[in-house]
Amino acid sequence: MPFLRILLLRLLTTLVTLAGVAVIVFFVIRVVPGNPIAMMLPPGATDEDIARLSALYGLDKPLITQFGIWLSGVMQGDFGTSITTRQPVLGLVLGRLPATLELAIMALVMAVLIGGAAALIGTRGRGTRTEGAIDVVNGMALSVPDFLWGLVLMLVFGVLFPVFHISGRVTPSLDLPFTTNFYLFESLIRLRFDLWADLVAHMFMPALALAIPLAAIIGQLLKQSLKETMNLDYVTLARTKGYGETHVIMHEALRNAVLPTLTLVGVQFTFLIGGTVIIERLFSYEGLGNMAIDAVINRDLPLIQGIVILFAVIFTAVNLIVDLLYTVLNPRLRHA
C-alpha cells in the first residue's frame, strides 16, 4: 500500500509545515513597521482616535493573545476580516485563487510545451549545432527574470503589435455565464470558445512571461536526463530493433527521463506561482499576487496572513501532487 501510505504521511507532514508557516507569518508581519491604523488616519485625527481604532481592530491586545484569537479562528475556518476591504479574508483569497491558479497552470502548460520541445529537438540533435543553439537560448531565457520578460512582451505584443490584451483577465463587457471563478476551465466545459479565446488573449502575455524561465529549466533538465537515458541499455536495445531515433526518444526514453525532471519542475512550479505576485501586478491580473501587493502596501495584516498561508497551502499541495505523480509514473513505486 505504498501509495496510500505516502499520501497519508505527506498529509501529516503537510500539516506540520502549514502550522510552522502560520506561526512564522503571524509574527513576522507583526514586526513590519507601518501599522494599518496609522494608514487610515486622516489629517486632524487625535491620539484618542488611534487608540479607538486600534481597539476596534483588536490590535491593542498583546501579540500572543492576538495570535491565540487568530489561530482559534483559523481552526474554525475563519481567517479574520480584511482591514481594507472589510470582507472575510477566506472568501477574498478563495475568490482570487482560481485566477492565479489558471494563470499558473497556463504558464506551466506553456513551459512544458516550449521546454519539452526544446529538450526533444536538443536530444535529437545532440552533439550538433542544434543542441548548442538550444543551450544558448536556454541560458539566455534563464538570465532574464520573469518580470523583465513581462515588460518586453508588453512592449512587443501589447503596443507594437497589439495582438494580446495588456491588463485584466477578461474583457469586462463580456457576459460571463460562469458559476465558478475558474473561467478558463468552465468556458471549455461550456464550449464557449469565444470566451475562452478572450481569456487566453488576456492571459497569454503574463503566462508566457512566467513560462519562459521555467521552460528553459525544463528544456535544460529534460534534455540532460534524456541524453543520459539515451545511453541506457534498453534504449540501445530498442535501436537494434529497427526503430528510428524519434521513436526511440519518444517511446523508450521520454517516460523514464521525465521522472527526475518532474520533481524539480514541482519545486520550480511553486517558484512560478510565487512569481505571479509581480507579474499579476504588471499585467493588472486579478489574482492573489495583485491582491497581495495591495495588502502589503496597506498593511492589511489579516489579509497578508491569509494570502501567505494560502500560497503555502498551494505550494505544499503542488509538492504533494508531484510526489503522487512520481509514484504513479514510476511503476517501481506503484507496485512495490
Next chain:
Amino acid sequence: MSFLSIRNLSVRLKNGPPLLRRVSLDVAAGEVRGLVGESGAGKSMIGKAVLGILPPSVQITEGEIFLDGTDLLRLPPKESRRRIGASCALIPQDPLTALNPSHRIGPQITDRLVDILGWTRANADARARDLLAEVQIADPDRVLRSYPHELSGGMRQRILIASAFAAEPKLIVADEPTTALDVTVQKQILRLIAGMQARHGTALLFVTHDLGVVSKVCQRLSVLYSGLVVEDSTVPEFFASPSHAYSAALLAATPKYTDPDAGLHPVPEAVVNAVRAEVAAFDRGPAHG
C-alpha cells in the same frame, strides 16, 4: 558467403585512439562465434558496429560490414536500421537495465513484431506467450503483464532472450549476457541460449571475457587485444593449442577449480610487451593493406 562478414573494420574515438584495428571475421549461418579479450580490447565494439549502435563519440574509419551480402555501411541509415531490425537482435549484458522500467513486459517483446514487421497484435501476443514458454517461464500471461522490477534478474534475462528470438533473427549478438548473473543462474541461461540457438539455427556473435563460457557455447572464437584480432580458431583447436602467445597466456590465467594451482598465472610481462609491440607495428606500418 557467411551471413555476417566483417572486413577490415577500423573504429576510433573521435580525436582519440583506435578501438578496432582492421578487424575481419565471419559468422556463418547457425554458427556461434565467441569474441574474447580483456576489458578495453574492443570486443563489444564489434557487436555494436554490426548492430549500428556505436556511441556518437566513436566513428568508423574504414571497412565493410556485410550482412547477408549487403554492406550495411553503404546503405542509407534508415535502410540499414530496417535491415538490422529485421534480421538481427541483441542480448544485452545487464538484465536489470535492459528492460524499459515503465513498460510492461508484453509490449517489450512484441513491439518489434508489430511496429517493424507489421504483425497483428493478437499474433504477436501469441508468439510472446510461446517464446516465454520456450525460455521456461511458468505462467507467461502473468509475466507479460508485469513490469520489469517485479521480476528477478534470471527471469529478466530469459525475457531478453525470448525477445531476441522473437522475430526469428538470422544473427544475434550476445554481449556478455551472463556476466551480471550468479554462476548457478549463468549455467541455466547459457544452456538456454545454446539450446535456442541450435533449435532456431541462429548465428550467434558471443562477446565474453570468460574462456570457460566460450568453451561451453561457441564453435569458433576470436581473441582480441587492443582492437587487434590476435587469434581466430575453432574452439577445440584453441583449447588444445592456442596459436598466439597472448591467447595462450590468457588461457593459462583463467582459473580452474579442479586444479589447485591454476588461475594464478598472470599474463607474463614478456607476452604483454610482445603483443603491444605488434599493435604498435600495426599502427605504424601499411603492411596490412
Next chain:
Amino acid sequence: MADLYTIEDLRLSLADMTAKPLFGHAPRIEILKGLSFTIPKGAVVGIVGGSGSGKSTLGRALVRLLEPSGGSVRFDGHDITHLSEPALRPLRRRFQMIFQDPMSSLNPRQRVGTIIAEPLRLHRMDAIPDRVARTLGHVGLPQAFASRYPHELSGGQRQRVGIARAIALEPDFILADEIVSGLDVSSQAQVLNLLERLVADLGLTLAFISHDLSVIRRLCQRTIVLHQGQIVEDRPTADLFADPKAPYTRELLEAIPLPDPAQVWV
C-alpha cells in the same frame, strides 16, 4: 592456534522500509540467521556464496560497519558486537577491509599518497612518508603513483591501492570483499598473487569473500559456504572440493564453467 575471531549465533536484520506501516516500526528482514564459526590467528578463510547469501553482510559485521542484531562477535578477546564507534576506534587499526569496487571505495578527490597516509595519521603513527613508500613497494606500485588520483589508474592498480591502504596500518586481520570480481583474469591473478604473498610475509589473518570457487581453492585453507543467511558447509578447502557434502555446494561447483570443451553442459 588461538582464535582471532569468535562468532556465535550471529544474527543481523535490516528494516524493510518498503513495507513500513504508517505508524510503528517497519518489519525486519533477517539477512544473517545465526552464524557460529571461528577464525584462528594466521588463517586464510574463504567465505563463498551466491548473491543474496549474506556473505558481504557477514563481512561488514566482522569489521563492524554493521551492528549485529543478535549473537556476538569477539575480536581477540574483545566483545565488539555492540561497541560504540569511539570505543571501537583504537581497535579499528587492527582489523581492516579491502572493498569490492576500488573506484567507489577510494575517495576520488584524494591522491593515492593521501589515501594511504590518512589512516596512519588518524592512528598517530610515526614516519608516515616512509610507511607510505614502503607500502607502495609492498603492493608493487611505483612511488610516483603517490601523487596520482584514483581515476588515473587502471582497475588492477586501484585495487592495489585499496590493499596498500589496508596493510599500511599493519593490521592483524584483513577482510577482502570480492576484491577481484571486477578485474580481468590477468589482473585477477596478479592481485591474488600479491595478496597471497602479503599474507605470508606479514603474518596476516585473512577472510576472503568471493563467489568464485576457483579463486577460493587456491587461496584459502578453510572455506565457509553460505546460502540464504546460513552456513551450509564449513570445512578445510581441500576436503570440501574433494567431497562436497551440501547439495548447494555441489550445485555451485558444477555450475562453474571450466575453460575446457571436454566439460559439456549443453
Next chain:
Amino acid sequence: MLDARVLDGRSMVRRRVGVRLWLSALWLGVLCLGALLAPWIAPHDPLAQDLFLGRMPPIWVAGAEPGYWLGTDSLGRDVLSRLLHGARVALLVALAAGSITCLIGATLGLLAGFLRGWVDLVISRLIDIWMAFPPILFSILLIAVLGPSLTSIIIAIVVIDWTRFARVVRAEAMAQGAMDYVASARVAGRGRVGTMLREILPNVLPTIVVLLTLEMGIAVIVEAILSFVNLSISTDDPTWGGMISEGRTSIHQAWWVLVFPLIALFLTVLAFSQLGEGLKDRFDPVLR
C-alpha cells in the same frame, strides 16, 4: 604491466575547455575590475546631476554630449558611471548573499544528509516550511520589516534561498555517504565529523560551487525585482535594478537609461550561470 591510459579510452578524450567558461569568466573579471576601480575610472560622479544635461543620448547618437559615453538619465547623471558604481552593488550583493546563503544552506544540508536521524528530520521539516513561503512575497515582507537597504536585500536573499543549497547538498551528501570510500574511512577509524569534513565535503564541493555561481546570478536578479517594487537599497546609490526601474518610465525618450543596465544585468546573470555550468563540466570527469 598494462598501461591504464590505453585501457581506459575515456581519459584519452581531450576535454574541450568550454569557450563559454572563458567568456563568462572574462566578463565577470572585467566587471569586478570595473567595480573595484569605479571611483577612479568612472568618468563622472555617479550622483552628480545636471538638470540641463538630462537625457543626453550615447556618444554615437546625434545630439550626444562629449564625455558622456553611454548618455545621461533624466537627472543628467552619467549612465556609464552609474553602471560602474551599480556593478559594485550588484557584485557585493552577489558575493555576500551568495556566500552567506551557501554557507548556511550547505552546512545544514551537509549535516542533514550525512548525520541523518533526528538532525535530518528537523532540518528537512525546516526546509519544507521555508519552501512553503511564496518567495517574492516573503522577501517583500522581509524588506518591509527590515527597511530597504543593502543589508536587508542580502538578508532577504539568504533567508529565502538557503533551502536551495540545503536541499541539493543534503541529497548529494546522502549519495556520497552511501559510497564505499566513506565506509573505508570508518574502517580506518575516522570519526563522524572528520568523515563529513574530509571525505564528504570535498566531493560535494563541486555541486556547491555550481550552486554558488547560480545563486550569485539569482541574487543580482532579486535585487532587480526588489527595485521593481521600489524596495531595493534606500540611498540614492545607483543599482542596476534601480536604473532599470527608472529607465522603464522613459523608454521612449531615453532608451539608453533602460537598455544598458539591462544588458549588464543580463550578461552578468548569464555569465554566472555559464560559469557554473563550465565549472561543472570541468569537475565532472573526476567524479566519473
Next chain:
Amino acid sequence: MNLNRRSLLKLSAATMAAGTISLPSFAQAIDELVIAYNVNLPSWDPTVGPSAVNPTIQGLYQSVFDQYILQQPDLSPAPGLLTEWGWNDDKTQVWMTVREGVTWHDGSPFTAEDVAWNLARVANPETGSPIQFVWGTLANHRVEGNRVIADVAQFDPTIFKWMYFLTGYVLPKAYYEKVGAEGFEAAPVGTGPYMVEKFERNAFVRLKANANYWGGKPDFDTVTIKFVPDAAARVAEVESGNSHVTLEMPYEEYDRLKGGPLAGVAAPISDIGMIFLNDIEVMTDPNVRMAAAHAIDKQAIIDRLLSGYGVKIDSLQTPEYDAFDASITVAYDEAKAIELLAASGYGPDNPVKFKIQTTRGFKPKDYEMVQAIVGLWRRVGIEAEIEVYEIAKHYELRAADQLAPAAFYNWGNSVGDPTTSTGFAMFGPSPHSVWDGEDLIGMIGPLWGEADEAKRIEGWKAVDKYIADNALVIPLLQYVQPILHAPGVVVTPHASGSLLPHLMKRA
C-alpha cells in the same frame, strides 16, 4: 531612436486582421467608455475603513454615491443632495435642506431620514469611522420635514466643507440596514450618476448610467473602470486602444502621446509636494532651514524633471485654496543659502548633514525630485542622506513624531480650507505634525474655533507667512494631473484630482 509605433502598427495590421482577437481601435465610436484607473478599489463603503480616507479612490465613490454637498471642478461647493445649509445665529445648531425627488439606485426614495442616519452613523465611534472627530462635533440629529437639524456639540467652522470631503457620502439607510455591511459591499446602492453593474475585485468595475440622476443622465451609458496599478501598463492600455482614458502616467509619456493619436489634459490639482521639517537635530537652527529652502530651484525641478507640469508654491496653499496669499514667497537664492549656512558655521567644506526621507514611486518623480533637491543642496553645503521608506512607514513615523529632520511627502486638500492644509500639517498637537514649536501652536490654536470666516482666513494667512519666513516647512509644488484620453472623449478634470466619468462627454 524612438520606437515608431505607427509604422509598426501598419505592419501588424495584417496580423490583427488575421487574428481572431479583435481589439478596440480609436477609429470606432465609443459605445462603452473604458477607463484605466491607477488604484484598486478595496471597499464600497466610503465612510469607514482605510479606503474612506484614501484620496485616490474618491472619484470612484463619487460616481456611485453623492456627497451631502456637491463639489464643482473648481473646488467650490454647490447644492447636491443638500440644497441649502447653515448654522443658526448663535451657532448652536446646524440645519440642512434635503433635495426632493431623488431616488436610490434600487428605486426607493431618498429622504431626510437617510441624511440624519448617515450623520449619526459616522459620528458614532463604534462604527470605525476614521473622521469621527469631525462628525462627532454634531449631535442629536433629527428630521423635520425635509430638513435635518443637529446640535453643535463643539463648534467647527469647517463642518460643511467636510460634507464634500472624505467620508461625506450619503448611504441608503433602509437598504444598508437590510443587507448589512457585507451585503452592501457585494451590491452597493447610492444616488450617484452611475450604478454598479458588476464589480470584480482587483480587476474592474462596470458602471451603468443612472437614468434618473437628479443632475441629469450622464453621457456614457456604460463605463468600465479597469484597475491598472502599473503606470507602464496603463500607458500601454490607452496606447493600444484597450482603454479610452487613463491618468497618472510619467509626464514624458504624456507628452509623447498627447499630440499623437491621443488627446490629453493636464490641470493642477489640490495635491502638493512638500518637505516636512522636524524640529530635531540641525533643523532647530533657523539658518539651516532657511538655507535649505532657498537652495531649492523649484522651477528648474518642475521644468526639467516634471516636464513643466507643476505649479511652484511657497506656502501650503495653492491658488485655488481659500487662504492663498500670493505675497508669500520664498525665492531661489543660492548665494543667500550659502550666506545663511556660513552664519551658522557651515560651508561646502564643512557641510551640514541630515537625513531626508522619501517615498519612491508613490507620487510622480518623488524619488527623483528628492535626488535633485539633494543635488542642489550639495552645491551650497548641505549633505543630505536619502532614505527611502514606504508610505505605510511614513504614516507611522509621522504619527509617532519620528520622521527624519527632512521628509518628503504629498498633501491633498480637496476642500481648500486652510485647516486641512496648514492646520493639520503644522499644528504641534496634531498627530500629523512633526513641528512642535510653541509659538506656532499659539498662533494656530484660536483659529480652530474662529466663527468669523474673514478673520479666520486672515489668521491662517498670517500663520503661512510666519511659516514661510521661518522656513518651518518647505512647500515645493502643486501637482498637475496628466490625463490621456481618446479623441472621442472630452474629459473635464476636477481640481480635487478625482477622475469622474459623469463629467466626460462624447466629442
